Amino acid sequence: MIELKAIQKKYIKGKQVIDALNNINLRISKGQLLSITGSSGSGKSTLMNILGCIDNPSSGTYYLNGLNISEYNDKELSNLRSQEIGFVFQNFNLLDHLTAVENVMLPLNIKGVSFKSSFNKAMELIELVGLLGREHHTPLELSGGQQQRVAIARSLANNPNIILADEPTGNLDSKSSLAILDIFLKLNKMGKTIILITHEPEIAKAFDRNIVLSDGSMINEGE
Numbered sequence: 001m002i003e004l005k006a007i008q009k010k011y012i013k014g015k016q017v018i019d020a021l022n023n024i025n026l027r028i029s030k031g032q033l034l035s036i037t038g039s040s041g042s043g044k045s046t047l048m049n050i051l052g053c054i055d056n057p058s059s060g061t062y063y064l065n066g067l068n069i070s071e072y073n074d075k076e077l078s079n080l081r082s083q084e085i086g087f088v089f090q091n092f093n094l095l096d097h098l099t100a101v102e103n104v105m106l107p108l109n110i111k112g113v114s115f116k117s118s119f120n121k122a123m124e125l126i127e128l129v130g131l132l133g134r135e136h137h138t139p140l141e142l143s144g145g146q147q148q149r150v151a152i153a154r155s156l157a158n159n160p161n162i163i164l165a166d167e168p169t170g171n172l173d174s175k176s177s178l179a180i181l182d183i184f185l186k187l188n189k190m191g192k193t194i195i196l197i198t199h200e201p202e203i204a205k206a207f208d209r210n211i212v213l214s215d216g217s218m219i220n221e222g223e
Contacts, residue, residue, distance in 0.1 A: 145176030
């Protein structure tokens with residue numbers, strides 16, 4: 001499904017050139033559970049942005065479903081993201097003035113899906129993540145774990161094949177973290193490819209495969 005070949009990412013700050021990623025070679029199969037770990041500044045977020053089609057590499061090639069997307073323009077990357085990739089963030093990124101179900105409906109509303117269809121789909125996803133009965137509560141009326149469930153449901157609205165999660169348990173207690181992990185494992189059994197950044201060894205250990213980054217390079221991989 002995903003293949004990165006000799007991926008480099010450089011940032012220029014004044015006269016300084018920062019090598020954020022160095023010669024990353026990586027293949028990710030459909031339906032894989034992959035965790036990415038590493039210290040702060042190791043290149044995890046940069047790699048996630050490239051995998052998520054948020055940013056282009058400075059050099060190297062990125063194949064997604066056999067297509068070379070390394071040089072796609074912003075519009076092409078945006079279209080690809082909306083079709084293939086769902087995102088889950090540490091800080092949930094929910095809209096406080098919308099209810100849980102309205103937050104989940106949002107990607108469908110943007111695509112022009114009718115209210116009835118988007119509502120029904122959102123309710124299916126609310127049930128999938130175990131939040132029935134809380135769908136009409138706003139984020140401020142939900143716990144952190146419940147907010148993350150809403151965020152996961154929203155990431156599934158367009159039925160993506162890939163879920164990218166950036167520290168999704170970073171702001172949660174251990175019980176809530178394990179509950180969120182269980183949801184990702186369930187989604188994987190449904191055929192979703194899960195790619196997750198985490199600092200938590202217990203979360204990483206639950207995944208089939210772990211990549212460790214240091215100073216922009218892959219220093220270890222376990223499968």
